[in-house]
Amino acid sequence: MKKVQNNLDDLFYLILKVPKKKDKKKINFNNLKTWDSINHIKLILAIESKFKVRINPDISVKLMSYQEIFNFLKNKY
DSSP states (O other), rough: OOHHHHHHHHHHHHHHOOOSOOOOOBBTTTTTOOOOHHHHHHHHHHHHHHHHOOOOOOHHTTOBBBHHHHHHHHHHH
16 A cells, blocks of 8 residues: 555645655545646546546546545556
């Protein structure tokens, strides 16, 4: 799970500019200024590419926090 977390942290840094060392457990779409609708799409596409998963659009609109995304990926591995 540490590898999943590290890869996800990398994507949050690259796309949303969240420092890697920052605690991300409470980060969500509503409290992070850089997490807008365009960056959400970029993040979902990057997750699909990095983790080799397909995220249904109906699911992607529910993945609105770091913790929800991490839990989704945890269930895939």
